Amino acid sequence: MEFAEFADHVAAIESLDGDIERCERVADLLDVASGDLGTVVRLLLGRVFPAHQSTTLDIGPRRCYEALARAAGHNVDGDDVEARVASEGDVGRVAEQLDLGGQQGLGAFGAGDREALSVATVADRLETLAKTEGEGSEQTKGDILFDLFNRTDPLEARYLARLVLEEMRIGVGEGTIRDATASAFDVPVEAIESALQVSNDYGLVAETARDDGVDALTEVSLAVGRPVQAMLAQTGAVGDAIESWGEVVVERKYDGARVQAHYDGDSVRLYSRNMEDVTAPLPEVVAGVEASLDVPAILDGEVVAVDDGGPLPFQEVLRRFRRKHDIARARENVEVRFHAFDCLHADGTDLLSQSLVDRHGRLTELVDAGDHVDTADPVVSDDPDEVAELEAEALEAGHEGIMLKNPESAYTPGKRGQNWLKRKPDVETLDCVVTGAEWGEGRRASLLGSFELSVRDGDGYATVGKVATGITDEELDRLTALLEEKIRAEDGAEVTIEPGVVFEVGYEEIQESTTYSSGYALRFPRFLGVREDKDPGDADPLDRLESLADTQ
Numbered sequence: 123m124e125f126a127e128f129a130d131h132v133a134a135i136e137s138l139d140g141d142i143e144r145c146e147r148v149a150d151l152l153d154v155a156s157g158d159l160g161t162v163v164r165l166l167l168g169r170v171f172p173a174h175q176s177t178t179l180d181i182g183p184r185r186c187y188e189a190l191a192r193a194a195g196h197n198v199d200g201d202d203v204e205a206r207v208a209s210e211g212d213v214g215r216v217a218e219q220l221d222l223g224g225q226q227g228l229g230a231f232g233a234g235d236r237e238a239l240s241v242a243t244v245a246d247r248l249e250t251l252a253k254t255e256g257e258g259s260e261q262t263k264g265d266i267l268f269d270l271f272n273r274t275d276p277l278e279a280r281y282l283a284r285l286v287l288e289e290m291r292i293g294v295g296e297g298t299i300r301d302a303t304a305s306a307f308d309v310p311v312e313a314i315e316s317a318l319q320v321s322n323d324y325g326l327v328a329e330t331a332r333d334d335g336v337d338a339l340t341e342v343s344l345a346v347g348r349p350v351q352a353m354l355a356q357t358g359a360v361g362d363a364i365e366s367w368g369e370v371v372v373e374r375k376y377d378g379a380r381v382q383a384h385y386d387g388d389s390v391r392l393y394s395r396n397m398e399d400v401t402a403p404l405p406e407v408v409a410g411v412e413a414s415l416d417v418p419a420i421l422d423g424e425v426v427a428v429d430d431g432g433p434l435p436f437q438e439v440l441r442r443f444r445r446k447h448d449i450a451r452a453r454e455n456v457e458v459r460f461h462a463f464d465c466l467h468a469d470g471t472d473l474l475s476q477s478l479v480d481r482h483g484r485l486t487e488l489v490d491a492g493d494h495v496d497t498a499d500p501v502v503s504d505d506p507d508e509v510a511e512l513e514a515e516a517l518e519a520g521h522e523g524i525m526l527k528n529p530e531s532a533y534t535p536g537k538r539g540q541n542w543l544k545r546k547p548d549v550e551t552l553d554c555v556v557t558g559a560e561w562g563e564g565r566r567a568s569l570l571g572s573f574e575l576s577v578r579d580g581d582g583y584a585t586v587g588k589v590a591t592g593i594t595d596e597e598l599d600r601l602t603a604l605l606e607e608k609i610r611a612e613d614g615a616e617v618t619i620e621p622g623v624v625f626e627v628g629y630e631e632i633q634e635s636t637t638y639s640s641g642y643a644l645r646f647p648r649f650l651g652v653r654e655d656k657d658p659g660d661a662d663p664l665d666r667l668e669s670l671a672d673t674q
């Protein structure tokens with residue numbers, strides 16, 4: 123498919139107001155995408171790579187603006203583009219208005235001739251860009267972007283620019299793609315959903331639905347090396363759990379970071395909760411898991427930082443993750459352990475639909491506990507007093523609390539259902555997306571100071587407050603570096619930030635308020651840390667804020 127044709131479809135989708143109409147229009151596009159179906163689906167979601175791949179384009183806005191300026195000719199520079207984006211609030215509209223193309227091409231890329239772009243070429247060039255590294259890579263990346271922009275017409279430029287910054291903003295989320303795929307290829311939504319759960323690949327699922335139908339969708343299985351979304355928990359009460367399930371499985375709630383370990387029989391790869399590859403920062407877990415397994419397996423568990431006195435706060439583990447991102451350059455000396463609490467796949471067999479008790483059985487059979495790896499020690503009970511004792515013991519040992527799990531339940535990736543309940547005595551905190559900030563004053567004028575917090579609200583965000591306390595000078599430096607790249611628009615000292623960073627915040631109380639668009643305000647919010655392991659999609663939604671407000 124020509125990229126121009128794709129852009130026409132996308133413009134039509136963007137212009138629609140209703141979800142149903144948009145979904146129908148997306149289905150029409152999927153129907154005509156033929157050989158490019160997988161790519162088209164990913165591009166609609168603003169991605170070049172499937173969700174399960176850690177690779178991202180990681181093109182900062184500045185690099186994009188420079189490339190746009192280059193393609194726009196001598197009268198425009200990167201600062202001009204940046205200023206226009208700041209006032210327009212949308213890189214796509216700015217790119218569309220620039221007179222791109224016709225610049226002296228680069229021989230190496232055959233540019234300058236405005237050869238029409240295809241969807242496949244755009245995806246292929248951006249993939250190449252993402253994989254370019256080493257000496258001269260900055261130049262090569264800039265050249266690839268320039269070449270692409272130089273070949274676009276205005277509408278193509280709008281969507282290419284947004285794609286480059288991985289924000290399509292056309293009102294098409296994963297739910298729309300799921301429903302449109304079902305409707306385009308006449309398969310039940312449930313079949314799409316279960317194939318997505320195990321594969322996390324919207325492109326692959328759309329192709330399977332179209333080419334092989336519903337039976338093939340049910341056969342899509344887990345693959346070692348392809349992370350799946352983690353099953354999540356809700357808060358819950360012991361009495362209710364025992365009453366509804368008869369018995370409960372009680373596990374410690376480790377205070378660390380969720381990690382999925384994939385062993386293919388030869389080597390281990392580790393993935394964080396947002397499916398980023400965290401193999402490199404956790405070498406001792408890699409060695410430990412390798413030593414503990416004899417057959418290919420996918421294990422779910424928690425990596426906890428420890429010292430002689432027991433578990434350390436979970437931020438210590440996230441610091442380890444960060445080393446990979448090169449944010450904190452200093453090498454931390456934190457010892458970590460992997461506590462495996464579930465087994466999703468063992469020796470060629472998917473275990474998702476087996477009961478928790480059976481999966482636990484398989485887990486203990488498979489894993490030889492060692493220096494940096496062990497398995498959770500679940501206790502099955504129907505006695506509230508015994509559960510209370512286990513909870514007290516877990517807290518005494520420095521854990522966060524306990525998990526109560528339904529012994530008969532299957533593993534449902536990505537679901538925050540009723541089968542896993544968490545109990546932790548600490549006051550609830552909120553995970554909010556940073557959507558804005560303010561530059562500081564005086565000595566802190568070059569640092570962002572106060573951060574606007576939002577909760578998820580449908581496909582968008584609703585503000586709930588600003589946080590400025592609890593942040594050290596050193597952290598302000600780091601947060602400024604992290605967020606500066608994401609500034610979308612500036613108005614005096616106030617900046618709008620592209621949602622991308624999640625803060626964990628504490629508060630005294632949630633009050634109703636007309637100041638913020640959520641209808642609530644956090645009283646005395648304090649910064650507790652960056653949830654490096656969460657994407658904006660994992661931040662707390664508005665209904666959690668509402669229920670916390672109701673129950674306080």
Ligand SMILES: Nc1ncnc2c1ncn2[C@@H]1O[C@H](COP(=O)(O)OP(=O)(O)OP(=O)(O)O)[C@@H](O)[C@H]1O
Nearest residue numbers: 354355373374375376377379380424463498525544
């Ligand atoms: N035994 C365990 N079983 C399942 N999850 C556990 C266990 N021990 C610790 N955890 C952690 O608890 C989390 C479950 O809580 P939840 O689904 O609410 O995630 P969360 O939003 O990160 O919440 P929290 O901040 O409370 O950890 C899991 O994602 C996992 O990281």
